[in-house]
Amino acid sequence: ELKVEQNPLFLSMQEGKNYTIYCNYSTTSDRLYWYRQDPGKSLESLFVLLSNGAVKQEGRLMASLDTKARLSTLHITAAVHDLSATYFCAVDITSGSRLTFGEGTQLTVNP
Amino acid sequence: GAVVSQHPSWVICKSGTSVKIECRSLDFQATTMFWYRQFPKQSLMLMATSNEGSKATYEQGVEKDKFLINHASLTLSTLTVTSAHPEDSSFYICSATSGPRYGYTFGSGTRLTVV
Numbered sequence: 001e002l003k004v005e006q007n008p009l010f011l012s013m014q015e016g017k018n019y020t021i022y023c024n025y026s027t028t029s030d031r032l033y034w035y036r037q038d039p040g041k042s043l044e045s046l047f048v049l050l051s052n053g054a055v056k057q058e059g060r061l062m063a064s065l066d067t068k069a070r071l072s073t074l075h076i077t078a079a080v081h082d083l084s085a086t087y088f089c090a091v092d093i094t095s096g097s098r099l100t101f102g103e104g105t106q107l108t109v110n111p
Numbered sequence: 112g113a114v115v116s117q118h119p120s121w122v123i124c125k126s127g128t129s130v131k132i133e134c135r136s137l138d139f140q141a142t143t144m145f146w147y148r149q150f151p152k153q154s155l156m157l158m159a160t161s162n163e164g165s166k167a168t169y170e171q172g173v174e175k176d177k178f179l180i181n182h183a184s185l186t187l188s189t190l191t192v193t194s195a196h197p198e199d200s201s202f203y204i205c206s207a208t209s210g211p212r213y214g215y216t217f218g219s220g221t222r223l224t225v226v
Contacts, residue, residue, distance in 0.1 A: 033214070042117075042204050042220040043155075088154065098145060099206070099215060101154045 002027045004091050006102035014110055016078050021105045023072040023089035032072045033090045033099065034063050043088065046074075079109045113139050115207050117218030124195055124225055132190045132221045134205035140185035141207035145215070146178075149202040161188055195225040 003026040013019050023032070031050055035043040047056045049065035049072060056063050060083065062075045072089055086106045090099040114137040124130050134144060143162050147155040159175075161167040161182035169175045177199075179191040188207075192199055205218040 035217075040222070043217045045214065045217075048214050097143075098157060098160055100157075103154050106152075 002029075002091060002093055002100045004089060004100050004102040006087075006089055006105050008105060009103055010106050010108075012108045012110060013076075013079050015080055018078065019076050021074040021076070021087055021089075021107075023074070023102055025070050025072075025089075025091045025100075027091075027093055028067070028070070029091045029093050030067050031092055032065050033092075034072070034074055035088045035090065037086045037088060037104070046087075076107075081109045081111060083107060084109045113207075113209075113213070113216040115141075115205065115216045115218040117205050117221055119221060120219060121222040122224070124223070126196055126225055127194055129191055129193045130195055130223060132192075132203055132205070132223075134188045134190070134207065134218050136186045136207045136209075136216070139207075139209045139213075139216075141188070142185065142210055143208050144182055144188040145206040145208075146180060146188075146190050147204045147206065149204060149220075155204060158190075192223065195223070197225045199223065200225045 005024045007022050034046040047063040052067040054065045060077045065072045086104045088101050088104045090101045092099050116135045118133050146158045149155050157170050158173045159167045159169045159180050161180050163182050163185045167180035182188040204220045206215045208215050
């Protein structure tokens with residue numbers, strides 16, 4: 001059974017600081033997804049990482065994938081309040097089959 | 112980009128009644144649709160997977176007679192919560208894909224409150 005674990009589950013940080021969210025998964029997969037969820041809303045796709053060593057960046061967020069370590073990271077650079085949300089990573093063993101989600105990381109960026 | 116429309120956005124119903132939630136892929140053919148449930152402050156839990164024209168595959172612990180899923184066309188899947196009870200109150204989200212080469216597109220979610 002595929003398990004996906006995120007840490008930390010809760011993250012409170014100051015504006016301007018950097019931090020990393022980690023996502024570990026238990027079974028071989030070469031596709032990993034990062035999503036953002038605002039309160040009361042559905043998921044917004046951030047990144048799709050398709051191969052070992054993949055790195056993608058959008059604004060203050062950068063995601064990477066190490067399939068050998070079964071680890072993905074979401075790095076936040078110079079956080080701003082607008083980044084406050086819950087971030088989920090998700091993995092599918094076979095692309096287009098089903099997604100298994102991590103527990104989510106609730107990020108709060110304080111002024 | 113791919114768009115999935117989900118309706119209604121929110122619904123309040125009385126205990127014992129049934130509620131239908133629709134999920135439509137607007138600009139692509141969704142060979143597979145997924146239904147998730149999310150309780151407050153928790154992650155998404157997959158309820159069932161449906162392929163067009165086939166019976167849905169339910170996850171362990173999900174009552175198929177209570178959560179009826181129909182995927183009659185390549186653009187529409189419905190989830191009917193039958194004889195709803197307060198414990199069914201949750202946020203329901205659908206997702207769709209058109210195959211292994213494509214990612215997953217999520218609907219906007221439905222907040223169900225059973226009173």
